[in-house]
Amino acid sequence: MSYKTILSVTGINQSDSDLCAAAELCASAGAHLSALVVALSASPPIGEYAAAVSIDWLEERNREIAKLDERAEEAKALLAQTGISFDVDTMYTEIAWSDEEIGERASYADISLLGPGLKLDPELRARAIDGCLFKSARPVLLVPKRGKPTLSPRTIILAWDSRLEAARAAREAIDVMKDADSVHVTMVDPRAASARNGEEPGADVAAYLARHGIEVTVDRLASGGRPVDEVLNQHALDVSADLIVMGGYSHSRLRERIFGGVTKAIIEESSVCVLMTH
Structure with a gap:
């Protein structure tokens, strides 16, 4: 099958290298790039100490959401220079159901691209692999360190x-x-x-x-x-x-x-x- 939509999953602490590689792949394949920037939220505090730590938890949550939005804007500015068709979306989700939500997004792409930069966030990488493989009925292209993604291998x-x-x-x-x-x-x-x-x-x-x-x-x-x-x-x-x-x-x-x-x-x-x- 031809790949017309490629989903690239990235985190908030990654460099631009995965996005740049995804943009090059889409340019060579004539595909639309759907970039998904994900941040995993810690579970809300529970138990007898919940009230004492809830303010700190909320402040941390707000900082992560602000960083997520900032990273998305940086991704949009970067991809706007490439000349490809693209969209950028964000996802702030708890770890427990992040694979479900990532998998749902992957269902609307022909293939999901997971670059080596995700190894900087092992939890997100594991959840992205599980979601894309098991929840989307779509293939996953895994790129090793120093590897270059291709859909035209020799x-x-x-x-x-x-x-x-x-x-x-x-x-x-x-x-x-x-x-x-x-x-x-x-x-x-x-x-x-x-x-x-x-x-x-x-x-x-x-x-x-x-x-x-x-x-x-x-x-x-x-x-x-x-x-x-x-x-x-x-x-x-x-x-x-x-x-x-x-x-x-x-x-x-x-x-x-x-x-x-x-x-x-x-x-x-x-x-x-x-x-x-x-």
Whole structure:
């Protein structure tokens, strides 16, 4: 699909780098940029000491709202110089339901862009990822540190494990993969099984992509005991990939947060941009 609206989520303490990168991406894609500046509010005080601290809480809240409005005006001034179509909105929300509200906004974009600047605010980044992935039915483009967002990659890795999430990611990225020079369907320690990968792991999805005119190579990699995310990141470097396409959280979020998992690790440590869907 073509991306006509791109949502960029930023915080109030970030530099302009994420917004500038989002503007460049929209200019190259001919897309509208919807910039959302978010501040997470602390929960209101409760209990026997609430009355004593409520004044301080209200004053802090007012300072944060003023800073949020100031940051939005700075974003508007910056984007007005780029010549792209854009809008800037603000969101002041409590942590508890911030993912719901961010996800609702993401529902009105074709893709959400989360840049490396969000790592300065880990709580907001986590809530933005959860909201955009689970509450919007839209893909997310995650940009690593020193990375440059792109929707026109030359070399793509499609991380394939025959699960529903991977299938959704492949379908979402069809148009992106069509324009690429090469697509590596990459499987780590695949097992041949008729009920899952088939007798020749990766052959079915490769044939599906080839019928869309996509140049496909199937890479079956042995982990050698290494974590899957480490194998994928190294393979991305080996083939000079610009983008990893993958499904996110085929296991529950709670399980991955407690025990770790491929999705969590890729989100935190990817060497290239990641287009992720759930």
